[in-house]
Amino acid sequence: MLDATNSPQRPAAAPADHPKVASPKVGVLLANLGTPDHYSYWPMRRYLNEFLSDKRVIDYPKWKWQPILQTIILTKRPFASGEAYKSIWNEDLDESPLMTITKRQSAAIGEALHARYGDEVMVDFCMRYGNPSTESKVRAMAEAGCRKILFFPLYPHYAGATSATANDQFFRALMKEAWQPTARVVDPYFEHPKYIEALARSVERGYEAVEDRPDMLIVSYHGMPKRYLMQGDPYHCQCQKTTRLLRERLGWDESEIRTTFQSVFGPEEWLKPYTVEEVARIAREEGKKKIAVIAPAFSADCIETLEEINEEIKESFEEAGGEQFTYIPCLNDDPEHIEALTTVIDENLGGWVR
Ligand SMILES: C=CC1=C(C)c2cc3[nH]c(cc4nc(cc5[nH]c(cc1n2)c(C)c5CCC(=O)O)C(CCC(=O)O)=C4C)c(C)c3C=C
Ligand SMILES: [Fe+2]
Ligand SMILES: [Fe+2]
Numbered sequence: 451m452l453d454a455t456n457s458p459q460r461p462a463a464a465p466a467d468h469p470k471v472a473s474p475k476v477g478v479l480l481a482n483l484g485t486p487d488h489y490s491y492w493p494m495r496r497y498l499n500e501f502l503s504d505k506r507v508i509d510y511p512k513w514k515w516q517p518i519l520q521t522i523i524l525t526k527r528p529f530a531s532g533e534a535y536k537s538i539w540n541e542d543l544d545e546s547p548l549m550t551i552t553k554r555q556s557a558a559i560g561e562a563l564h565a566r567y568g569d570e571v572m573v574d575f576c577m578r579y580g581n582p583s584t585e586s587k588v589r590a591m592a593e594a595g596c597r598k599i600l601f602f603p604l605y606p607h608y609a610g611a612t613s614a615t616a617n618d619q620f621f622r623a624l625m626k627e628a629w630q631p632t633a634r635v636v637d638p639y640f641e642h643p644k645y646i647e648a649l650a651r652s653v654e655r656g657y658e659a660v661e662d663r664p665d666m667l668i669v670s671y672h673g674m675p676k677r678y679l680m681q682g683d684p685y686h687c688q689c690q691k692t693t694r695l696l697r698e699r700l701g702w703d704e705s706e707i708r709t710t711f712q713s714v715f716g717p718e719e720w721l722k723p724y725t726v727e728e729v730a731r732i733a734r735e736e737g738k739k740k741i742a743v744i745a746p747a748f749s750a751d752c753i754e755t756l757e758e759i760n761e762e763i764k765e766s767f768e769e770a771g772g773e774q775f776t777y778i779p780c781l782n783d784d785p786e787h788i789e790a791l792t793t794v795i796d797e798n799l800g801g802w803v804r
Pocket of ligand 3 (some may be wrong): 687
C-alpha cells in the first residue's frame with residue numbers, strides 16, 4: 451500500500467499497477483440550498499421537484515404529498531417562480547444571484563484560507579439541490595486527496611429543512627466513497643460575535659445611506675410551518691436570539707426593531723408574524739412610514755430577498771401608505787462576512803491543520 455500519510459518513510463514512487471494517491475489535504479466544503487439552472491419551465495420544475503420532495507422540507511406522508519406535488523404544484527409553480535427568477539436573473543453569467551454570490555464567497559474564503567494554510571486546505575462549494583451536487587464535490591475532494599472534509603452549510607440558524615438536509619446529503623455522498631474521508635460538520639453560527647458584528651455594520655451602513663432615518667428595522671427570516679417548531683426545531687429560537695444580539699450590539703430600544711417571518715407556502719400556519727402582513731400593518735396602524743428590512747437567515751441574496759422582499763413585501767408596505775422602504779442586502783461577499791465565515795471555519799478546523 452502506498453503511504454498517503456505524512457510519514458517520512460513515504461516511498462519515492464508507486465508501483466505501476468497501484469492507483470494514484472494524491473498528497474493529503476483538508477477540504478472545506480461550503481453548501482447552500484441550490485437554485486434552478488434556468489428560469490424556464492423544465493429546469494424550474496426539476497429544481498422544485500427535488501426540493502419539495504425532500505421530507506425534511508415538507509414532511510407529509512409520500513402517498514399524500516406526491517400526488518398533490520406532481521399534479522397541482524409542479525404544473526403551476528414552475529411558471530410563477532420562473533417569472534420571479536427571471537426578474538432577478540444574472541443574465542451576464544446566465545445564472546441566479548444565489549449561484550453568483552456563492553461562487554464569490556467560495557473564492558474569497560479560498561483565498562483567505564490559502565493565505566493561512568497554503569495548499570494544505572482546499573475550499574469549494576456545493577448545493578443541496580441541483581448543481582453542483584454535493585456528491586460530485588465530495589467525489590472531487592476525495593480525488594484531490596482530501597482525507598478530511600469540513601462540511602459547512604451556509605445557514606446561520608439550524609433548521610431541519612436547511613442545515614440537516616444538507617448534512618444528510620453530505621453523509622449520503624460519503625457512503626459512496628471507497629476510502630471515506632474523516633468528516634466534521636460546522637455548527638450553526640447565529641450568535642457568533644463576528645456574524646453579529648457584520649450584520650450590525652451592514653445595518654449601520656444601510657442607515658447611513660438613507661436621508662431619513664427609518665422608524666423601524668424589520669428583521670425578516672425565512673419562515674417554516676409552526677408545527678416544526680412545536681416538534682422541536684430550534685430555528686425560531688435561534689432567529690429570536692440573532693435579533694436580540696443585533697439589537698444589543700446596535701444599542702437600540704425594542705421599539706426600533708421587529709422580528710418577522712416570510713415565504714409562507716401552503717395552507718398550514720407558519721411562524722408569525724408574516725412579514726408581508728406586518729409591514730402593511732405597521733404602515734397602516736402604527737403610522738411608521740419609513741422602514742428598513744434585513745434578512746439574516748440568508749447568507750446570500752436570492753429569490754427570497756431580491757424578489758420577495760424587495761418587490762412583493764415592498765409593494766405591500768407602499769400600498770398600505772408606506773413611504774420609504776430600504777432593503778439592506780445580505781452579507782454576501784462583504785469582507786466582514788468573509789472574515790466571520792473564515793473565523794467559524796478556523797474554529798472548526800482545530801487539530802486538523804498546522
Ligand atoms: C415549502 C417549504 C419550505 C421551507 C420549510 C423552507 C425553509 C427555508 N428555506 C430557506 C432558504 C431558502 N429558500 C429558498 C427558496 C425556496 N424555499 C421554498 C420552500 C421552503 N423553504 C421554495 C418553494 C423556494 C423556491 C422559490 C419559490 O418557488 O418560491 C431560497 C432561495 C433559492 C434561490 O434559488 O434563490 C433560499 C436561500 C431557509 C433559510 C429556510 C429555513 C427555515
Ligand atoms: Fe426556502
Ligand atoms: Fe422560539
